[in-house]
Amino acid sequence: MTKGENDQRLEGLHYLEMRDRLAARIASGELKPGDKLASERRLQDELGIARGTIREGLFQLEAEGLIYRRDRSGWYVSPPPVVYDPTRWEGFISYVEAQGRVPATETVSAETLAADPFLAEVFGRPVGAPLHHIRRRRHVDGRAVLVEQIVVDAALTPDLLRHSFDQSLTEILKNGYGLSVARNLVSMQPCALTGREAEALRVKSGLPGLAVQRTSYDAQGRVVEFDREHWRHDAVRISVDTRVR
Amino acid sequence: MTKGENDQRLEGLHYLEMRDRLAARIASGELKPGDKLASERRLQDELGIARGTIREGLFQLEAEGLIYRRDRSGWYVSPPPVVYDPTRWEGFISYVEAQGRVPATETVSAETLAADPFLAEVFGRPVGAPLHHIRRRRHVDGRAVLVEQIVVDAALTPDLLRHSFDQSLTEILKNGYGLSVARNLVSMQPCALTGREAEALRVKSGLPGLAVQRTSYDAQGRVVEFDREHWRHDAVRISVDTRVR
DNA sequence: GAGTGGTCTAGACCACGGG
DNA sequence: CCGTGGTCTAGACCACTCT
Numbered sequence: 001m002t003k004g005e006n007d008q009r010l011e012g013l014h015y016l017e018m019r020d021r022l023a024a025r026i027a028s029g030e031l032k033p034g035d036k037l038a039s040e041r042r043l044q045d046e047l048g049i050a051r052g053t054i055r056e057g058l059f060q061l062e063a064e065g066l067i068y069r070r071d072r073s074g075w076y077v078s079p080p081p082v083v084y085d086p087t088r089w090e091g092f093i094s095y096v097e098a099q100g101r102v103p104a105t106e107t108v109s110a111e112t113l114a115a116d117p118f119l120a121e122v123f124g125r126p127v128g129a130p131l132h133h134i135r136r137r138r139h140v141d142g143r144a145v146l147v148e149q150i151v152v153d154a155a156l157t158p159d160l161l162r163h164s165f166d167q168s169l170t171e172i173l174k175n176g177y178g179l180s181v182a183r184n185l186v187s188m189q190p191c192a193l194t195g196r197e198a199e200a201l202r203v204k205s206g207l208p209g210l211a212v213q214r215t216s217y218d219a220q221g222r223v224v225e226f227d228r229e230h231w232r233h234d235a236v237r238i239s240v241d242t243r244v245r
Numbered sequence: 246m247t248k249g250e251n252d253q254r255l256e257g258l259h260y261l262e263m264r265d266r267l268a269a270r271i272a273s274g275e276l277k278p279g280d281k282l283a284s285e286r287r288l289q290d291e292l293g294i295a296r297g298t299i300r301e302g303l304f305q306l307e308a309e310g311l312i313y314r315r316d317r318s319g320w321y322v323s324p325p326p327v328v329y330d331p332t333r334w335e336g337f338i339s340y341v342e343a344q345g346r347v348p349a350t351e352t353v354s355a356e357t358l359a360a361d362p363f364l365a366e367v368f369g370r371p372v373g374a375p376l377h378h379i380r381r382r383r384h385v386d387g388r389a390v391l392v393e394q395i396v397v398d399a400a401l402t403p404d405l406l407r408h409s410f411d412q413s414l415t416e417i418l419k420n421g422y423g424l425s426v427a428r429n430l431v432s433m434q435p436c437a438l439t440g441r442e443a444e445a446l447r448v449k450s451g452l453p454g455l456a457v458q459r460t461s462y463d464a465q466g467r468v469v470e471f472d473r474e475h476w477r478h479d480a481v482r483i484s485v486d487t488r489v490r
Numbered sequence: 491g492a493g494t495g496g497t498c499t500a501g502a503c504c505a506c507g508g509g
Numbered sequence: 510c511c512g513t514g515g516t517c518t519a520g521a522c523c524a525c526t527c528t
Contacts, residue, residue, distance in 0.1 A: 013516070016450065039494060050518045052297075055495090060451040063437035072495045072525045081434065087487040186485045189326065190435055190455055190478035192308035204496080205261065206305040208453045208478070210435055233435035233453070240431045242332040242487050258497070284513065295499045300514090317506045317514045449515080 014049050015057040022057070026066055026077055037067065037075040063208060065234030071202060081237045082140055086188070086214055089181040091170040092138055101140050107165040108135035108147070108200070112154055122215065123153050123223045130154035134165055137200055145235035147200045151226040173224065182219040188212050188238065197230040208233040259294050260302035267302070271311055271322055278324040282312065285320075308453060310479030316447060326482045327385055331433070331459055334426040336415040337383055346385050352410040353380035353392070353445065357399055367460065368398050368468045375399035379410055382445055390480035392445040396471040418469065427464040433457045433483065442475040453478040 025031045037043075040058070044051045058075055061067045068078050082096055096103035112130050120127040134150045150169065152160065156177060163172050173179040193201060193209040212229040270276045282288075285303070289296045303320055306312045314320050327344055341348035357375050365372040379395045395414065397405065401422060408417050418424040438446060438454040457474040 015516080041494085050520095052519090053517055056516080060437060060439075063451050063453055064439070065435070065437075069495075070526090072493090073527080074494065083432075087485060087489065089489045181489050184485075184487055184489060186483075186487075187328075188433070188483040188485075189481075190310070190453060192305060192310075194305075194309070206308050208308055208435060236434075238431075238433040238483075240332060240429075240433075240485055240487070242429055242431075242485070244332065244334045244426050244429060260497080286513085295501095297500090298498055301497085314514075315507085317512090318508080319513065 014053050015060065018043075018047060018049065018054065018057040019060045022061055023064075023066060031077050033077050033079040035077045037077070039074060062234075068232075068234060069204070071204065078234050079141060079143070081235055082145070083237050083239050085239050085241070086186045086212055087184045087240055087242070089170065089184070089216070091168040093168050096140055102142070104139040104142070105166050106137045106139070108137055110134045110161050110165060112161060119151060119226070122151075122226050125153065125155070132157060132160050134169070136165060140235065143235070144201045144232075146229050146231040147197055148227055148229040153223065156222070156224070169225075179218060179224050181216040181224055183217040183221075185215040185217075186212065187214075190233070191230070193230060193232070201230075201232060203232065210236060210238075259298050260305065263288075263292060263294065263299065263302040264305045267306060268309075268311060276322050278322050280322045282320040282322070307479075313477075313479060314449070316449070323479050324386060324388070326480055327390070328482050328484050330484050330486070331431045331457055332429045332485055332487070334415065334429070334461070336413040338413050341385055347387070349384040349387070350411050351382045351384070353382055355379045355406050355410060357406060364396060364471070367471050368396075370398065370400070377402060377405050379414070381410060385480065388480070389446045389477075391474050391476040392442055393472060393474040398468065401467070401469070414470075424463060424469050426461040426469055428462040428466075430460040430462075431457065432459075435478070436475070438475060438477070446475070446477060448477065455481060455483075 038046065040051055040054050043054045047054070058067065062069065065078055065081070067075050069075050082099055082101060084095065093103045093105070110132070112132050114128045115123065115125055115131050117127055119131055120129065123129070123131065132152045132154050136148050136150070137144055138146050138148070154160070156179060157173070160172070163176070189211050191209050191211040193203055193207045194205045197209065198205040198207065210231040210233055212231065214225070214227040214229070215223060216225040216227070218224050283291065285296055285299050288299045292299070303312065307314065310323055310326070312320050313323050327341055327346060329340065338348045338350070355377070357377050359373045360368065360370055360376050362372055364376055365374065368374070368376065377397045377399050381393050381395070382389055383391050383393070397418070399405070401424060402418070405417070408421070434456050436454050436456040438448055438452045439450045442454070443450040443452065455476040455478055457476065459470070459472040459474070460468060461470040461472070463469050
């Protein structure tokens with residue numbers, strides 16, 4: 001504390017100090033998206049701070065979306081988020097590409113299940129009615145950013161599961177079944193990624209995320225699609241443009 | 246681990262174990278919104294786990310929005326979030342009350358400042374044009390849930406700062422100046438509450454939050470209001486209902 | 491096998507809240 | 510003033526990744 005060697009003087013709290021210093025190096029462009037940070041034990045030695053304190057600072061930067069971790073590999077500078085307008089009926093693939101990023105989709109599972117009371121209510125169908133359930137994981141520039149579970153009414157989309165869902169579901173519904181969307185009901189809430197979602201995104205349980213739930217209706221008021229998405233919190237910015245009713 | 250005294254056996258990781266146990270007590274209703282948890286040192290003794298590990302579990306529950314802390318007072322069970330539709334031109338006060346909760350507003354500051362280049366661009370006015378800046382803190386049931394900075398064009402709202410802003414700004418703009426909103430551009434991003442925002446909300450720096458930015462236009466396309474809000478992540482759920490263009 | 495982050499312990503002192 | 514959470518230390522071992 002009394003050695004004036006570098007700029008090592010710590011004015012305030014150690015972890016905020018180190019957070020600010022790293023944030024400045026990222027903002028200045030000295031550290032660029034994708035760059036790997038020094039390991040926690042290296043930082044520990046360099047800064048003369050206990051590892052727990054180092055980690056406290058790293059968690060803050062992670063919460064701010066500036067850095068992220070790859071399990072047991074290291075800490076990396078985050079790429080910029082993609083902008084997402086959940087009210088628009090255009091697919092993930094098209095808006096990610098429009099932003100100059102590389103999207104990818106993986107189908108985790110696809111099956112037809114009987115409607116439970118909640119989904120029966122959503123679709124306005126009897127309990128037990130067949131519904132297609134599709135789970136997908138989606139990537140931007142090679143990083144998994146969201147997992148989603150889509151439910152569609154099997155009565156409107158016979159043989160849907162014969163398709164490949166690694167491409168655009170939007171296109172399949174439109175071209176294959178003449179279904180298009182006239183209205184979206186979207187709800188979003190910050191959440192913690194845990195259990196199945198955390199595993200699928202390969203993040204530590206408890207990382208902040210964003211849960212998005214969307215119900216899409218066609219012009220006749222039928223539910224075309226019911227979608228639950230879990231996003232990495234640092235991967236997305238929501239943007240909505242609306243006329244006031 | 247080998248004593249079968251209670252249900253104290255730990256199957257997995259200690260902090261996830263304790264998170265799940267507390268989450269279950271909250272879900273079951275044994276712990277209700279507003280209830281205070283046992284202190285960290287009490288939990289340490291009761292569960293036979295180091296305090297750092299206890300805290301790790303508490304942080305997870307905090308990230309999930311199930312509990313929150315009052316600085317150096319203790320941990321409490323969170324109340325349910327309020328539902329917020331940022332595209333609607335109705336005030337905080339009315340939608341909070343409509344949900345059976347008690348809103349409150351505090352004006353932190355109100356001043357007229359010259360437009361910087363960014364705000365000049367937003368308002369389509371020259372740099373240096375006078376803009377009213379209003380900072381407010383808003384509460385639900387006595388808990389501070391958001392801070393906001395509102396900017397309005399002084400040319401459209403002469404003498405605006407003579408009003409009290411502890412009431413509805415919506416009403417003032419409509420009744421006092423005939424300004425109403427036809428279009429909203431809203432952008433949201435998970436963030437970390439730090440510095441000024443964290444202080445104002447009296448939360449620890451680094452707590453996850455939601456940053457909302459809204460630009461409101463009237464029917465003539467003039468910018469009526471530019472608003473930056475920082476919410477506690479556990480206090481709000483966003484809901485949007487739109488027709489597809 | 492070496493290096494990384496992930497988990498955990500057992501202490502310590504501090505700053506602030508509230509009775 | 511006491512109890513609380515907030516910060517910090519200095520270790521340890523584990524599970525996984527990467528090469």
